[in-house]
Amino acid sequence: MAHRPTRSNDWGFPRWRAYGAEREAVKVRLCDRHGCTERGDCPAPKSPNSPDRWYFCQAHAAEYNRGWNYFEGLSAEEAAEREADERRDASGFTQSRHQAWAGPGDGTRSRDEMRALEVLELEADATFDEAKIAWRRLAKANHPDVRPGDAAAADRFRAIQAAWDVIRTAEDARQWKPRSDPA
Numbered sequence: 345m346a347h348r349p350t351r352s353n354d355w356g357f358p359r360w361r362a363y364g365a366e367r368e369a370v371k372v373r374l375c376d377r378h379g380c381t382e383r384g385d386c387p388a389p390k391s392p393n394s395p396d397r398w399y400f401c402q403a404h405a406a407e408y409n410r411g412w413n414y415f416e417g418l419s420a421e422e423a424a425e426r427e428a429d430e431r432r433d434a435s436g437f438t439q440s441r442h443q444a445w446a447g448p449g450d451g452t453r454s455r456d457e458m459r460a461l462e463v464l465e466l467e468a469d470a471t472f473d474e475a476k477i478a479w480r481r482l483a484k485a486n487h488p489d490v491r492p493g494d495a496a497a498a499d500r501f502r503a504i505q506a507a508w509d510v511i512r513t514a515e516d517a518r519q520w521k522p523r524s525d526p527a
Contacts, residue, residue: 375401388412457514460507472515479508 375384382401388408390396400408415423453461453468461470464478482504484490491497 373399375399375404377401377404380404454514456510460510463503463507464511472511475508475511479504479511483508 373384374380375382376398377400380401382403384399384401386400386402386405387397388400388405390398398408415426418426458468461468461475464470464475464482466475466478470478483501486497486501486504488494488498488501
């Protein structure tokens with residue numbers, strides 16, 4: 345007859361057995377999709393504003409989400425009213441969006457681009473067309489031919505040109521897309 349240990353080996357430190365290696369049966373929820381035997385660990389609402397949930401596997405949860413219509417069963421007026429209510433309720437969170445605490449901009453522009461926008465007297469979220477208009481306006485106002493002998497205007501003109509070069513180069517880099525198919 346074999347000797348059976350009476351003491352557990354997962355007491356004290358270090359723990360001798362891996363976490364999750366318990367001997368008890370683990371309860372596994374199966375996917376709620378009929379006929380699926382995969383693990384159902386992705387909850388999905390059964391209806392809008394309902395605490396009841398379906399539990400799907402990852403593949404069936406993706407299929408469910410593709411067909412989900414939050415405004416199903418509502419008239420156009422009711423859907424617009426619900427959307428307006430939810431936007432109003434969430435309006436307090438608009439300032440705490442991703443990276444909003446870090447300063448102006450949405451994180452898509454470099455520090456040099458942000459400085460160039462300051463030189464062009466623009467906000468951080470200005471578009472390329474707005475930058476082009478501001479560059480033309482400021483360049484015309486500070487051009488050495490328009491203000492001959494004004495050293496300060498000449499310095500401003502050089503700074504404006506340098507800022508425009510930074511913005512234009514960054515926009516060209518954004519517009520360039522590598523070819524996906526080898527030629």
